[in-house]
Amino acid sequence: MKQSEVEYRDVQGLVRFGYAKMKEASYVHLRVKDVAAARAWLRNAPIASAVVMTPAPSTAMQVAFTAAGLEAVGVPPLVLARFSQEFRTGMTEENRSRRLGDVGSNAPSQWEWGYGTSVPHLMVMFFAEPGRLHAFMQTSKGNAWNAAFEEQRWLGTADLDGVEPFGFTDGISQPQIDWERQRNVTRPQLDYTNVVALGEFLLGYPNEYDKYTDRPLIDADSAGAGGLLAAEDAPEKKDIGRNGTYLVMRQLRQDVRSFWQFVNRQAGGNSVEADKLGAALVGRTRAGDPLVPMQEQAIPGIGPDPEEIRQNQFTFAKDPMGAGCPFGAHVRRENPRNTDFPGRPTGLAKLITMLGFGPRGFRDDLMSAVRFHRILRRGREYGPELLPENALAPAPPNDPERGLHFICLNANISRQFEFLQNAWTVNTKFSGLTGEGDPLIGNREAIPGCLITDNFTMQKDGGVRRRVSGLPQFVTVRGGAYFLIPGLRALRYFAGDGDR
Amino acid sequence: MTPQANFMVLAAIDPTRETKLRALLASMNEAPGRVNTTNALIPFAQFDTLHFARFVILDDKTLEDVRVYGIPVRTYPLYLAFLGDIDGDLNAFLEKLVKSSGKGLRSVFSCCAGFRYDTDLVRWMKRHGAPAIANYVNWRGRTVRRIREEAALAKALEEYLQSHATALTGIPPREILSNLQQFVNAEKSAGRLTLSDESPTPIGWWIKNALHLIGVPLLFLLTLPLLIVIVPILLIRLRRLEKTDAELCWRVDQAHSDALASLEDRDVANQFTAMATRKPGFVRLWTLIGILVGVDYAARHLVRSGRLGRIRTIHFARWVLLDGRKRGVFFSNYDGTVESYMDDFINKAGFGLNAVFSSAIGYPRTNWLVRDGCADEQKYKDFLRRHTLPTQVWYKAYPGLTAIDLERNRRIREGLESSSMSEQETREWVALL
Numbered sequence: 001m002k003q004s005e006v007e008y009r010d011v012q013g014l015v016r017f018g019y020a021k022m023k024e025a026s027y028v029h030l031r032v033k034d035v036a037a038a039r040a041w042l043r044n045a046p047i048a049s050a051v052v053m054t055p056a057p058s059t060a061m062q063v064a065f066t067a068a069g070l071e072a073v074g075v076p077p078l079v080l081a082r083f084s085q086e087f088r089t090g091m092t093e094e095n096r097s098r099r100l101g102d103v104g105s106n107a108p109s110q111w112e113w114g115y116g117t118s119v120p121h122l123m124v125m126f127f128a129e130p131g132r133l134h135a136f137m138q139t140s141k142g143n144a145w146n147a148a149f150e151e152q153r154w155l156g157t158a159d160l161d162g163v164e165p166f167g168f169t170d171g172i173s174q175p176q177i178d179w180e181r182q183r184n185v186t187r188p189q190l191d192y193t194n195v196v197a198l199g200e201f202l203l204g205y206p207n208e209y210d211k212y213t214d215r216p217l218i219d220a221d222s223a224g225a226g227g228l229l230a231a232e233d234a235p236e237k238k239d240i241g242r243n244g245t246y247l248v249m250r251q252l253r254q255d256v257r258s259f260w261q262f263v264n265r266q267a268g269g270n271s272v273e274a275d276k277l278g279a280a281l282v283g284r285t286r287a288g289d290p291l292v293p294m295q296e297q298a299i300p301g302i303g304p305d306p307e308e309i310r311q312n313q314f315t316f317a318k319d320p321m322g323a324g325c326p327f328g329a330h331v332r333r334e335n336p337r338n339t340d341f342p343g344r345p346t347g348l349a350k351l352i353t354m355l356g357f358g359p360r361g362f363r364d365d366l367m368s369a370v371r372f373h374r375i376l377r378r379g380r381e382y383g384p385e386l387l388p389e390n391a392l393a394p395a396p397p398n399d400p401e402r403g404l405h406f407i408c409l410n411a412n413i414s415r416q417f418e419f420l421q422n423a424w425t426v427n428t429k430f431s432g433l434t435g436e437g438d439p440l441i442g443n444r445e446a447i448p449g450c451l452i453t454d455n456f457t458m459q460k461d462g463g464v465r466r467r468v469s470g471l472p473q474f475v476t477v478r479g480g481a482y483f484l485i486p487g488l489r490a491l492r493y494f495a496g497d498g499d500r
Numbered sequence: 501m502t503p504q505a506n507f508m509v510l511a512a513i514d515p516t517r518e519t520k521l522r523a524l525l526a527s528m529n530e531a532p533g534r535v536n537t538t539n540a541l542i543p544f545a546q547f548d549t550l551h552f553a554r555f556v557i558l559d560d561k562t563l564e565d566v567r568v569y570g571i572p573v574r575t576y577p578l579y580l581a582f583l584g585d586i587d588g589d590l591n592a593f594l595e596k597l598v599k600s601s602g603k604g605l606r607s608v609f610s611c612c613a614g615f616r617y618d619t620d621l622v623r624w625m626k627r628h629g630a631p632a633i634a635n636y637v638n639w640r641g642r643t644v645r646r647i648r649e650e651a652a653l654a655k656a657l658e659e660y661l662q663s664h665a666t667a668l669t670g671i672p673p674r675e676i677l678s679n680l681q682q683f684v685n686a687e688k689s690a691g692r693l694t695l696s697d698e699s700p701t702p703i704g705w706w707i708k709n710a711l712h713l714i715g716v717p718l719l720f721l722l723t724l725p726l727l728i729v730i731v732p733i734l735l736i737r738l739r740r741l742e743k744t745d746a747e748l749c750w751r752v753d754q755a756h757s758d759a760l761a762s763l764e765d766r767d768v769a770n771q772f773t774a775m776a777t778r779k780p781g782f783v784r785l786w787t788l789i790g791i792l793v794g795v796d797y798a799a800r801h802l803v804r805s806g807r808l809g810r811i812r813t814i815h816f817a818r819w820v821l822l823d824g825r826k827r828g829v830f831f832s833n834y835d836g837t838v839e840s841y842m843d844d845f846i847n848k849a850g851f852g853l854n855a856v857f858s859s860a861i862g863y864p865r866t867n868w869l870v871r872d873g874c875a876d877e878q879k880y881k882d883f884l885r886r887h888t889l890p891t892q893v894w895y896k897a898y899p900g901l902t903a904i905d906l907e908r909n910r911r912i913r914e915g916l917e918s919s920s921m922s923e924q925e926t927r928e929w930v931a932l933l
Contacts, residue, residue, distance in 0.1 A: 085751065095761035099837055180635070209877045214751075321931055340847065356809040362911060362932060366904065368843050414839055415877075423840045429768055429902045448534075448767050449900020462927050464661055464668045465674060472851055 006179055006198070007433045008050040010243040010487045014062050014125070014378055015201060015409060016050035016179075016402065017483075020128035023159040024279045025380050026137065028407065029113065029120035030149040032072040034045070037148035039073055042495035046140065047488060053092050059136040062450075064489065066090070068185040069121030075494055076411040077241060082221045083246060083484065087246055088117065088156035091480045099418065101426035101437070104445045106477040112251070113153060113479035120152055123483055125248070130159075135478075141249045150278035155251070155405055157380035158404040165381055166278075166440070167388040169288030172311050173335060175374040176301035177201050189371060192315045192337050194301030203411050204232065204242030204487075208371050214412045215241025218346040224496040227489050243487030244391035245409050248375075248417045250480035252441065253403040259474045266468055273387075277468070278388075280458050281439040283329030286388075290314050297410035298490050321364070322459035327363070327431045330440040336431070361431045373419050375408040403478070413482060427454045441475040501701040502640035503709075505590040508820060511612035512577035513557065521580065521611035525555050525892040535895045537771070541604030542597075549593060551644055552771075552816055552833045553584035554895040555608070560775045560827070561756070562887060565861045569780050575824055581610055581615065581630070582871070583831065585816040587643040589702070594618070594622045603852035618752040632818035634796035635787070637787040639805050641698065642906065644897050649694055650903060650909035653684065656693055657912065661933060673926040680918055695913060709800075716797050737783045738869065745779060748862025749879035752886050759890045765837055768902050769815065772832045772841070774887045776860035778825065784911040785825060787869070792819055804908050808849035815880035815896075815903050819856070827858065835902040838888075842881050846874045856915040908932055 013019070018378035032038045034243045054152045057167050065073070067088045070080055070172050080088065089096070092108035092115050102108055108115040164170040175196040176292035180208045183197050185208050199207035203215040218225055245411035260274070263281070267273035316338040319325055342365050345353045352358055358365065383402025410416035424430055425438040428450060436455040437443065444454040454471040486494065503523050513521060517820055530536040537545035544553055558579040560715065566573055598605065598621045605625075609615045660683050661668065685695040720727075720865045764770050777785060799808065808814050817832035834841050845853045854873035856867040866873040874880035898906075914930035915921060 023833065086756065089754070095764070096767050207576050209875060211878065213875055214878055239686060255633070265750070267670070354810065355803055356807040356811075358810075360804070361928070362908060365848075366812065367846055368840065372843065372847070416847070419843070422837055427836070429835065429904065432908065434902075434905055434908075447900060449898065459931060462930070463670065464665070464675055464930060467662065469662070480699060 011050035024133035029152040039495040041144040047201040062125040064485040197463040247483040251478040282332030323461040508583035517611035533766040573627040636799040749883040
């Protein structure tokens with residue numbers, strides 16, 4: 001099997017960069033109006049790649065497709081059928097909604113977009129340095145745009161300077177992609193690492209199981225296949241997935257007032273206590289500091305930036321009772337920072353653990369190893385800033401909506417995003433808890449036999465835990481869809497001018 | 501200790517009555533995947549010793565897979581399976597079941613070939629019994645009654661703690677414990693809580709279990725001289741087979757996938773039924789039997805209660821071989837989604853999974869029986885989904901409770917009733933609350 005270098009010019013830039021300096025961004029959802037015009041636009045679209053440029057560009061455009069979008073631009077059904085089932089059936093499939101917690105007020109039937117006829121075909125994402133967005137969008141659209149597409153909606157974003165709407169520093173912990181393909185996953189991973197196999201974030205490369213995630217491969221002599229790269233695991237085939245990945249988007253409305261008013265009420269109006277409770281719900285302080293001490297041992301993929309080390313060089317191994325960071329805190333749910341074996345056993349101890357005779361503590365070994373469930377977050381906030389201290393005031397009439405256009409990238413939607421959302425976010429039984437979902441983003445829907453799901457527990461070592469009950473639902477899903485953000489060769493294959 | 505028992509009735513469906521049977525089974529549900537526990541046919545909720553039950557039509561769509569071995573496709577009867585996991589004596593349960601739901605059972609089983617309406621139901625069910633070759637019980641001796649009593653205890657403690665939060669803040673663990681012991685004792689005296697003592701272990705069961713404990717290793721020792729000769733040959737042959745056996749792992753079609761998914765995630769736990777044809781030949785047959793007997797022995801005598809290896813989310817599970825051991829079915833009751841269940845197996849118990857399931861036609865290629873196989877995650881998941889059958893009716897006696905919940909409640913009760921916890925144990929006990 002030939003291991004090749006990553007062809008950065010084939011990868012859309014968003015996989016490698018967060019475009020943090022391009023503080024303005026806007027996303028547009030499109031329906032294809034005219035297939036030929038749409039293809040023509042796509043062929044010529046100046047889509048930013050993952051190549052590092054000097055000087056850094058001040059603008060970038062990215063293009064993603066839903067399954068309906070691929071169909072609309074004429075991708076053959078047999079090719080489409082080889083994309084993942086989650087992508088093809090979409091985020092709003094009924095049984096999937098149940099697993100994702102998209103029920104009650106989160107139900108797709110209540111969404112502003114992404115359900116029924118409001119499913120987009122394409123999403124074009126524009127990023128620009130301050131002041132340049134509008135002009136960049138105009139020039140990028142060009143002449144063919146209006147003939148090609150019907151604009152369904154524009155999703156604007158806001159730059160809150162690295163802070164999400166509730167007021168917490170966001171985006172601190174991101175997996176580091178193993179672009180150099182140095183990672184060896186063939187042995188059990190005993191230490192937490194932040195470096196994740198390239199194949200978890202890009203199709204066409206080995207993942208954390210050292211396997212290639214399913215994606216469409218076509219015969220080399222298929223029409224239009226000339227520009228595609230060969231599949232590493234099947235060199236006689238061309239790889240349509242290569243250098244592309246899935247993009248999950250969810251519009252999450254955040255009720256900032258409800259959050260701080262609730263926290264403040266629980267704290268009896270004491271703002272220091274309110275901040276503490278807020279930090280417990282999130283699992284980090286507002287400034288982004290973790291609630292457990294930093295460890296001395298370096299973690300691969302974290303650093304060398306001292307600020308990053310300070311905020312990310314930790315695991316929860318030293319906090320087995322949850323006394324520092326509650327088990328159910330948002331960040332501890334979303335990334336429990338665990339390994340393949342709890343307590344890093346070696347030799348005979350490992351065998352003993354494998355056979356189930358390891359530690360017998362109540363919470364030992366309850367969670368799946370996190371390395372199979374990492375996502376790369378690329379979301380942006382929307383709506384005007386509302387500082388926590390101002391959030392205590394009652395909402396004025398027509399209080400604008402604020403929230404997050406959550407975006408994440410992953411090669412296997414069911415094992416990465418959906419697993420995180422289901423087993424670790426919505427699950428009221430996470431980590432030996434009961435009666436509580438994610439305190440920040442969970443819904444509070446009752447489940448059969450378990451009517452109460454709106455608790456939040458702060459464990460104590462040597463005392464009775466503090467349990468807050470009656471948590472309101474702070475986050476409501478307003479829309480969502482699964483997209484493919486293809487490699488640029490694949491994009492040109494999709495947009496081929498009718499030679500198929 | 502009241503040991504658990506299980507039953508499985510297996511009967512061929514009368515082809516002319518399949519539609520009627522399906523309608524009857526559907527009538528036991530209030531919605532897809534959600535049984536009506538007081539349905540007119542078999543009101544499961546009436547049976548306070550029944551943990552799990554299911555009706556499933558064993559409609560294996562992968563029968564043609566045998567073609568890869570050049571074997572003609574056999575047609576088997578379409579079976580109905582009715583199975584349950586219970587506390588205590590099986591005969592007593594079946595008598596009770598027939599007494600209260602005889603009519604319902606008769607209408608269901610009258611859709612099976614050769615069933616006469618006036619037949620003796622208990623005898624008929626026993627005659628159609630399909631015993632498990634390997635069986636797993638999460639916690640032997642934990643009865644439905646105990647589970648419910650301990651859940652009520654946990655709920656009462658939760659309410660007490662919420663209303664006495666301030667009084668209990670800042671006091672040492674031992675005092676918290678004695679405070680709660682007083683509360684529970686008062687609740688018990690007032691008749692608001694019941695924590696029944698364990699019943700004595702039936703002597704007959706105890707003897708049988710002891711004989712099994714000694715008997716299987718004894719048999720192993722007796723046959724050892726023979727095994728020493730056979731096993732290496734078996735292994736060499738197996739090694740050759742596993743290098744050439746075909747992998748049949750592809751994604752299931754949308755309809756099959758939807759049919760399964762619509763029944764899943766209606767509770768914190770799920771049912772699982774998977775069926776396959778065994779790879780042909782003597783080597784595979786005896787490898788499978790040897791491994792399943794080993795699994796059964798381990799599950800019965802060796803594994804730590806509450807765990808199957810590293811997996812702590814399975815309530816009950818069993819393997820049953822059918823049709824002259826040419827086919828096998830795996831049934832389980834587990835917590836979480838099927839996706840997390842499969843992940844758990846791959847990452848925590850891959851070796852055991854491979855050893856058992858590699859006997860199924862089309863399983864992802866193993867290496868020395870226990871390696872690789874399911875480590876090819878997607879192939880394994882595709883394989884498993886392809887072999888998963890929709891379970892028409894599924895009953896769980898304690899909705900909303902996971903095996904970990906049961907474990908927590910058990911530990912809470914045990915601590916309350918213990919008089920000898922160390923300082924550290926008391927701290928850990930308080931942390932359970």
